[in-house]
Amino acid sequence: MVTPNNDEFQGEQPIPRAGARPVLATLLLASMLTTMAGAIIAPSLPAMEKHFASVDNAAFLVRMVLTIPALMIAVGAPVVGTLVDRVGRKPVLACSVGLFGIAGGSGLLLDDLYAILAGRLLLGVAVAGIMTATTTLVTDYYPGESRSRILGLQAGFMGFGGVAFLSLGGVLADLDWRGPFAIYLVALPLTVLVLRYITEPPAVAAPGGADGRPAGARMPSLAFGIYALVLASQVMFYTIPSQLPFYLEDIGGIGASGAGLAIALMSLANALVGLNFGRINKRFGVRPVAVATFTLLALGFATIGASSHVALVLVGLVLVGAGIGMLIPNLNTWLASRTPAAIRGRVLSGVTSCLFLGQFLSPVLSQPVSGSLGIDGIYLAAAGIGIAVAVVLLLSRAGRQESAGAAQEAPAPQAAAARR
Known part of the structure; x- marks a missing residue:
């Protein structure tokens, strides 16, 4: 297993705008969304299974509602990562946060189990975009020791988000099995914050090679x-x-x-x-x-x-x-x-x-x-x-x-x- 020292990549420059508190707050809040990908609806599964009891293989399909986003994130993340480099960090993050709110909240209205599964597939794509774009922006904005500190804050906020959102999901599930889906809607106003405060880092690409990558970037x-x-x-x-x-x-x-x-x-x-x-x-x-x-x-x-x-x-x-x-x-x-x-x-x-x-x-x-x-x-x-x-x-x-x-x-x- 090859492992490096903690040196910074040569030529990297800090982004002065990243010190602004609204930028940091927006990145941390967006990162918290990723903790809601699957487990937040876990308390709803028994009631959801009863609701869709007439659907063939309902028990299996309802459990897939919980797990399918993780598989979609794993498959979609490499594609999203390429888009983050080629299209830009901000466009991918803004689209992903908006998609998160729409796809995640779709369970509030949909009454077809297969349609809910389709929404969960899109949710996985959105989470892949949010996780990749926010982490890439943090590493772009914050070099050196500040990078480690902010990545730690990101992990801390995700942990606290897990505690808060999972607890709230259980409370809402007691009211109605659709209740936890409402929590995903918090992403919609957050999309406005991404558009307002996040700035695209300066272009760093060198002339491209035959594979579309910047020359010398390996x-x-x-x-x-x-x-x-x-x-x-x-x-x-x-x-x-x-x-x-x-x-x-x-x-x-x-x-x-x-x-x-x-x-x-x-x-x-x-x-x-x-x-x-x-x-x-x-x-x-x-x-x-x-x-x-x-x-x-x-x-x-x-x-x-x-x-x-x-x-x-x-x-x-x-x-x-x-x-x-x-x-x-x-x-x-x-x-x-x-x-x-x-x-x-x-x-x-x-x-x-x-x-x-x-x-x-x-x-x-x-x-x-x-x-x-x-x-x-x-x-x-x-x-x-x-x-x-x-x-x-x-x-x-x-x-x-x-x-x-x-x-x-x-x-x-x-x-x-x-x-x-």
Whole structure:
């Protein structure tokens, strides 16, 4: 696994306008929308299934209403990333936020299950655009230490958004199964803020090559290693929302509301760590933080899987939340610092794609083995993955340092011979 230092890409210039508070507030609010992609309507699923009971395969199709946006985000993110680089950050963000409000809120009016699924597909496209465009704009606007700080704020706001929106979705679902769809409409006034305050960064493209890319702009070699880290982390992480409610019921008789509060506690830890990511990154750097991230994930999953007490499960959830709070801002900081601005949209779109592909694959991979391993076994297996990744990151660093040291020492005998 190839990993870089924390140097900035050469030639990058800060965008002075980015310091304006309305710009930052708009980017953070847009980022919060992405936490509503799927889970916000989860409390509505039982009532939705009853409403569409006459539709063939209703049970399956209703569950697809929850999961289909994640698959669409994974598929659509690379296309959106190319548009972000070629058409511009602002147009993609404005269109995506507007589409988010229309497609997400369509469930308020539609009374056809297939039409609702179509709206969820468009919602996935919108989320891919929002995540890619907002993260690309942050990395364009804020170089150096300020980038790490703002990416941490972005993760923190997304965490707090998850707590707030998921709680509100449950309340509205108790009133009517369509209620949570109304929350998506908050994106419509936010579209006005994007048009008003977001400015397109200055053109950075050099003369184009045959493939349409700026000459000399190449994907950094570590990108695929970063993508693998994101994919592995999300396969691990999404065992929490997909398996934890059943696990808590087995070991402590905890119901749905208690499971929701437990997951909210993890989201709170995620948000608090994310808000402090800038300080963490400034002190330790990207690679040590990546090692610490997967170590925390391993400890958290091991605590959950080895415990038969709810209190210890909560401790494990806090550890997992702390690791997730550092994960994406750190990997985005790492990747953006080595990527030319001219292709940053398409490179960072790979993070978005792997993020949601991992979320989609997690239950697909974990559910078939839950019968043989048990849910506790799934969490212990996730802990094993976390430890393995942390060890690979450590060995990769040691190998690079050893190679660098050997390269520095090798010319010494030749120099001595020359002097003789």
